[in-house]
Amino acid sequence: MIKKLAVAGTAVLALTLSACGGGDTGGASGEGATGGTLTLAISQNMASWDLAEAGLGHSEQYYQPVFDPLLRLDQKGEVKENLATSWTYDPAMTTLTLKLRTDVKFSDGSALDSAAVKTSLLHAKAGTGESAAKLKSIDDVQAPDPSTAVVKLTAPDPGLLRNFANVPGMIASPTALTAASGPVGSGPYKLDASASTAGTEYVFVGNPDYWNKKDFPFDTIVMKTLDDPTAETNALLAGQVDGASITPDRIPALEGGGLDITKFYSGIVEGLYIWDRAGKITPALADVRVRQALNYAFDTKAIVKVAKKGLGETTTQHFAPDSEAFSADLDKKYGYDPAKAKALLAEAGYAGGFDVVMPDISTLFPEAQAAMVEQLGAVGVRVQLDKIPFSQFMPSLLQGKYALSYFKTGSTDPWNVVQLLVKEKATWNPLGYKDDHALDLVNRISLATGEEQDKLYKELNEYMVDQAWDAPWNFVQDVYASSKRVGRFNISLGLLARPSGRTTHTPDDGPGRGSACPPASTKATNPILGSQA
Numbered sequence: 356m357i358k359k360l361a362v363a364g365t366a367v368l369a370l371t372l373s374a375c376g377g378g379d380t381g382g383a384s385g386e387g388a389t390g391g392t393l394t395l396a397i398s399q400n401m402a403s404w405d406l407a408e409a410g411l412g413h414s415e416q417y418y419q420p421v422f423d424p425l426l427r428l429d430q431k432g433e434v435k436e437n438l439a440t441s442w443t444y445d446p447a448m449t450t451l452t453l454k455l456r457t458d459v460k461f462s463d464g465s466a467l468d469s470a471a472v473k474t475s476l477l478h479a480k481a482g483t484g485e486s487a488a489k490l491k492s493i494d495d496v497q498a499p500d501p502s503t504a505v506v507k508l509t510a511p512d513p514g515l516l517r518n519f520a521n522v523p524g525m526i527a528s529p530t531a532l533t534a535a536s537g538p539v540g541s542g543p544y545k546l547d548a549s550a551s552t553a554g555t556e557y558v559f560v561g562n563p564d565y566w567n568k569k570d571f572p573f574d575t576i577v578m579k580t581l582d583d584p585t586a587e588t589n590a591l592l593a594g595q596v597d598g599a600s601i602t603p604d605r606i607p608a609l610e611g612g613g614l615d616i617t618k619f620y621s622g623i624v625e626g627l628y629i630w631d632r633a634g635k636i637t638p639a640l641a642d643v644r645v646r647q648a649l650n651y652a653f654d655t656k657a658i659v660k661v662a663k664k665g666l667g668e669t670t671t672q673h674f675a676p677d678s679e680a681f682s683a684d685l686d687k688k689y690g691y692d693p694a695k696a697k698a699l700l701a702e703a704g705y706a707g708g709f710d711v712v713m714p715d716i717s718t719l720f721p722e723a724q725a726a727m728v729e730q731l732g733a734v735g736v737r738v739q740l741d742k743i744p745f746s747q748f749m750p751s752l753l754q755g756k757y758a759l760s761y762f763k764t765g766s767t768d769p770w771n772v773v774q775l776l777v778k779e780k781a782t783w784n785p786l787g788y789k790d791d792h793a794l795d796l797v798n799r800i801s802l803a804t805g806e807e808q809d810k811l812y813k814e815l816n817e818y819m820v821d822q823a824w825d826a827p828w829n830f831v832q833d834v835y836a837s838s839k840r841v842g843r844f845n846i847s848l849g850l851l852a853r854p855s856g857r858t859t860h861t862p863d864d865g866p867g868r869g870s871a872c873p874p875a876s877t878k879a880t881n882p883i884l885g886s887q888a
Contacts, residue, residue, distance in 0.1 A: 393573040396581040396596045400554055400746065404534030404546075406475065407482025409522050410749075413600075420544035420559040420576050421462075422525035425453060425472070426516060432767070434516045438467065438526060438541070439504075448511040453504045459566050461528035462545045469498035474529040476506070488782045489514070489523035489774060511801045513808075514770035543571040555580055582745065584719065591836055598837035602719070603664035606834060614836040618666065622675035622767035625667070626828035627653070627727060631758035632788045637711050640758055644703040646823035650689040651696035652734045653727075655828045662722035667829035672820050673765060673772050675830065680769040680812035685820045696734040708735020714748055715740040716761050727761055755785040763831055769812050773797055776824075777815070793818060 399414045409418060427437040439453040459467040473496040480490035492512035497505040508515070518524060531539035537548050544559035551557045559576040561568070579596070581587045588605050590596045592612040601609065610616055627649060634641025655669040671688050674680035700708065717724045717740075728738045743751060752760060764783060766772050775782055777797055779789045796815040803811055 390572065390574050392575040392577055394577040394579060394596050396579050396587055396590060396599050398580070398582045398587075399749075400580055401557065403484075404538040405482070405532065406479045406484075406522070406525055406527050406534075407487055407532075408484040409479070409482075409486040409525075411485040411522060415522050416578060417557065418522055418525055418538075419542070421538045421542045421546060422522075422527060422540035423459075423542045424520055424522070424524035425526065426520040426524055428517065428520045434520060437520070438472075439519075442516070449508045451506040451508070451515065453506065455502045455504060456566065457502050459541050460564055461530075461539055461541050462562055462564070463528055463530055463539050465528055465530060466501075467526060467528075467541050468501040469504040470501070471529050472496065472504040472526055473498045475526045475532065478527075478532045479523065479525075485782050486522040488780070489518040491780070510798075512770075513801060514768060514774055517768055517771070541565070543568065544576055591838070594838065596838075597840060598835060601834050601836050603666050603834055604722075605836070606664070609836045614838060617835045617837070618832050619835075620668070620675075620830055621833055622678070622765045623763050623831040623833070624670065624673050624765040624827045624829070625663075625723070625763035625831045626655075626761070627731075627826040628760055628762040628783075629758075629823070629825050630752070630755065630760065630784075630786050630788075632790075632824060633786065635758075635786055637709065637758035639703070639705050639709045642703040643822055644699045645705060645709075646826070647689070648696040648699035648703075648734065649731070649736070649826040650823050651692045651699070652730050652736070653826060653828060654691040654730060656691070658723070658726045659829050662726050663829065663832075666832035666834065668832070669829050670827050672816055672827060673776060673825070674769050674812070674816050675765065675767040678767055678769045678772075678812075679809040680772070680816040682813055682816055685817060688820050693730075693734050700735055705735070708737060710737045710739065711759055712739045712741050712757065713760050714751060714757055715742045716745075716748065718745050720761060723761055753782075753785050755787075765830075770800070773800070773815075777819075790822070 395416060397413050397416050399410070399412065401417045402408060402410060402414065404417075404421075406418070406422070409415075423438050425437060425439045426442075427435050429435045438459060439455055441454045443452050444450065445452075453472070455467070455469060455472065461467055461471070465471070476490065476493065476496050479487055480493050481487070492508045492510060492515065493506060494509045495507040497507065499505060506515075526541065527534065528539035528541075531537070537546050541562075543562055543565045545562050547558040547560050557578045559578070561571070561574050565571070579590075581590060581596075581599075584602055584605065587596075587599050588601070588608060591599055591601075591609055591614055606616055629640060629646055629649070631637050631640045632646065639645045650671065659665060659667040659669055670686050672681065672685050676683075697706075700706065715724070724740075728740070731738055741757075751757065752762070762783075764775060766775065773781075776784060777793055778784065779787055779794065793815060796811055796818065800808055800811045800815065
């Protein structure tokens with residue numbers, strides 16, 4: 356059984372490396388270093404400081420030093436106060452009233468009040484970034500007085516509070532919404548543009564006026580873009596970074612070099628994602644028998660054992676074991692059966708198989724790609740690999756360029772999974788697949804509560820597995836490597852925070868790759884703390 360892990364934040368992708376990293380030793384005593392510099396390594400480039408264009412996954416780390424979210428998640432994944440000190444819903448669950456702190460200022464000196472919250476949220480909602488997609492249920496934001504923000508929704512949004520605890524809930528100064536000259540927030544650090552090099556290194560210095568300064572002990576945060584696993588490993592071994600999400604094959608070298616290795620589950624599901632269920636690019640995929648055949652094609656136990664070095668637990672579903680939607684029986688739905696896969700393909704009219712173009716991901720996941728291509732080929736699905744720069748991988752998927760691809764994403768919060776994958780305009784439904792039965796269930800879930808909602812989640816999960824929306828392999832066990840100087844501090848979303856304070860990540864099994872450095876809450880996954888994207 357997968358051990359529960361607290362991971363704060365919203366769902367995120369887990370496809371690139373992420374990191375938390377090194378620098379000065381600072382002062383300190385049993386709790387880890389204080390003062391000095393913490394250097395983080397991140398595999399994704401910074402695309403934009405504009406929260407309307409903000410991404411999720413590992414790119415979240417760029418925003419976290421500068422911007423504070425309205426809410427936070429505690430070590431159990433429960434929503435807690437942050438910029439907002441309290442919140443209430445109306446009976447219809449379409450009006451959320453937030454009471455705000457009155458002692459918070461942006462780094463430009465202006466007050467963070469309800470007017471600023473309104474301006475920032477509506478600006479972010481109007482964007483096209485992954486984070487903006489989490490705010491689409493917002494119809495309007497009202498500011499009846501400086502310390503009260505009233506969020507009006509078009510329909511109930513079960514995931515809104517948890518999304519407000521991550522990038523979608525971050526607030527930017529109204530004077531710098533597009534951040535053309537750099538980001539302006541109310542977070543624990545400020546960007547030092549003069550010391551930064553766009554696309555390579557970003558330097559953040561402490562915000563002396565931050566309202567919760569005691570929980571962020573480092574004077575300076577440096578974020579380096581490192582998209583090469585070997586360079587990342589060398590940086591860890593050389594003490595140039597204090598921590599990083601790593602691939603399993605790096606464990607022996609890093610353990611031998613004195614790094615601490617922590618493993619954890621974060622709700623991330625890895626496998627073959629079927630983007631083209633309507634057959635727009637590859638007609639064969641419109642037939643459910645073909646999609647089911649793809650599930651029978653994979654020896655998921657062997658993939659976990661060999662390609663994943665045993666770090667994972669096989670599954671057929673997208674909903675995590677500690678979520679309301681999970682059903683253990685569904686993991687018995689498919690098994691490795693190439694003969695059945697061929698029979699289903701023949702029954703659907705593809706006895707000779709079919710061809711499909713997929714992006715080449717061998718740079719970061721060579722073993723997974725080799726297994727995928729070989730096992731698909733064994734049942735007649737001939738894969739042509741498109742060698743694109745890895746920087747184009749995510750944009751290409753979001754643009755709906757491919758019918759199939761290796762991918763990993765997920766959340767321990769079932770509503771975040773719905774938002775990520777199921778809705779017609781979900782972030783990771785790039786070809787806009789529409790299933791009326793699934794969407795009806797989603798609508799009913801949004802209006803239900805308690806046991807009735809749990810029952811509907813399970814019904815949706817069973818339907819997705821029966822219809823073979825994707826061909827999942829396993830729940831990812833993430834791996835995180837950190838230096839001894841990290842001590843007992845928690846690397847929270849890329850920042851080193853004191854364990855007793857505001858931090859939302861507390862090791863249960865430890866950090867990994869695809870969440871965020873060390874782990875955290877039980878209700879949502881964040882591939883930056885040591886897990887995915």
